[in-house]
Amino acid sequence: VSAEDACRDLREFAPEVALGIADDETHARIRAHADGCPACRSELARLSTLVDEILRLAPERQPSRAFQERTLRAMQRPTTAKLPPIRAQRTAALLIAALLAAGTATAATLFAVRHDRQLAAHYRAALSTAHGSAFDAAELRTPNGTRAGTVFTYQGAPSWAFITIDRAYRSLAVRAAVVTTRNHIVPLQSYRPRAGSWGGVLPLEPATIRSFRLTDAVGRTVLVAYLAKSW
Amino acid sequence: VLLAGLAAGDRDAAAAFVRRFQSRVYGLALTILRDPSTAEDIAQEGFVRAWRHAEKYDAGRASVLAWLLGIVRNLAIDAIRRRGAEPRDPNRIATELEVDDTRTSWEGDVGFGERDWLRSALVALPAEQRRAVLLAAYLGRTADEIATLEGIPLGTAKTRIRRGMAKLRRELEVVGEC
Numbered sequence: 238v239s240a241e242d243a244c245r246d247l248r249e250f251a252p253e254v255a256l257g258i259a260d261d262e263t264h265a266r267i268r269a270h271a272d273g274c275p276a277c278r279s280e281l282a283r284l285s286t287l288v289d290e291i292l293r294l295a296p297e298r299q300p301s302r303a304f305q306e307r308t309l310r311a312m313q314r315p316t317t318a319k320l321p322p323i324r325a326q327r328t329a330a331l332l333i334a335a336l337l338a339a340g341t342a343t344a345a346t347l348f349a350v351r352h353d354r355q356l357a358a359h360y361r362a363a364l365s366t367a368h369g370s371a372f373d374a375a376e377l378r379t380p381n382g383t384r385a386g387t388v389f390t391y392q393g394a395p396s397w398a399f400i401t402i403d404r405a406y407r408s409l410a411v412r413a414a415v416v417t418t419r420n421h422i423v424p425l426q427s428y429r430p431r432a433g434s435w436g437g438v439l440p441l442e443p444a445t446i447r448s449f450r451l452t453d454a455v456g457r458t459v460l461v462a463y464l465a466k467s468w
Numbered sequence: 469v470l471l472a473g474l475a476a477g478d479r480d481a482a483a484a485f486v487r488r489f490q491s492r493v494y495g496l497a498l499t500i501l502r503d504p505s506t507a508e509d510i511a512q513e514g515f516v517r518a519w520r521h522a523e524k525y526d527a528g529r530a531s532v533l534a535w536l537l538g539i540v541r542n543l544a545i546d547a548i549r550r551r552g553a554e555p556r557d558p559n560r561i562a563t564e565l566e567v568d569d570t571r572t573s574w575e576g577d578v579g580f581g582e583r584d585w586l587r588s589a590l591v592a593l594p595a596e597q598r599r600a601v602l603l604a605a606y607l608g609r610t611a612d613e614i615a616t617l618e619g620i621p622l623g624t625a626k627t628r629i630r631r632g633m634a635k636l637r638r639e640l641e642v643v644g645e646c
Contacts (some may be wrong), residue, residue: 252633253611253626256604272477287640289534290586291605292541294500294565297491300508304494306485308512309545312482312519317627375550382552437565448549463549 241266243270247277252464255284261421370395374441375462377402377451386433388462390443398425400449405431409459411450414437418447486515493540495502500566500606502556510547514540545608554617555607555617558599562590565602589639597632604629 247270253259254267271278304337364372370392377386377400386402402410413428413435427437439446450459493514503505517539518525525535548555565587590598599618603609609617615625 249630252630258604258608258610283640284637287633287636290583290606292496292537293533294566295496298495298498299491300494300511304508305490308486308515309483311512311516313479318643376584378552407609463546
């Protein structure tokens, strides 16, 4: 690819990169070119500034009176300490068993009432026992929004996922992939559901995953679960 | 200074940080989400993320406010996707952006200081380009998703985004040269 073509490529895709809606591959390609081309780097920076300006058009609104104090309390809350990695594969199975045995309901409740100190302590203790840093759950839904199962993710060493699919939808979803926060699609090669469930090690950290997509035999998305996301 | 205080875990710095930006942060979350309660949750989470990752802020890339709004925008978009909610009508978002009567004086100390040029430029865009830009900027919709929402081919959606951004970009250039 000539430098001229690369610059033309950037001009075409830079708006989507600046808007944060480009797929992973496009994002990486455009960023890589911009790193070595001052003119294109400047153009991308200007577009990013433009997006910042567009977001600043949102009108100011005052939150409730309790917002500031509540936010400050949340900011002071200790984060879960980063724990050392552990021996991977064998532990993944143990983690799945331990956390699911401890109760899907417990985990869901923990997320629902996250401000409850006792439950938060319980959650931290479970993570500490399992040498991880985050446990999450998200509903699997059909394209029209019908609930069809659950995806559980665990961030640790290793990071893993466990997927359960309601009986009515089990025959539909034959392949699985994750979509990253950069819209890059990564297939879950080991996805082989049995009796409506599958568990396995993830090829990337859950914090970088936006959604799980289960597809049918011809690649159509039949079920999607969106994870709570970091920035 | 505020960010240095944040990175050092200074509670007073945190309080000043929240006080200074809360109306901006909450305003953006509310614009994207509509629901005041969810918007407060997302705004709060945005401040917590900023607090915990203050050392990652790069002053060379964006203003503090732009950085913070970027965090909140992504959190709000994820909240919408998680709920499987229908995206907001971009025309209504456009209306809200044009009726901005609550700005306070501190706003002018970061960035270009005035945004009327951008507001005018957005109004001047063809409606379909404005919708595409707002769907992407405020709701994180990809060209593929915009094509589906608008019932148009993917190429047309991409063209609307590109042309809309190009026109706004030219206005930015004019302002930058002033």
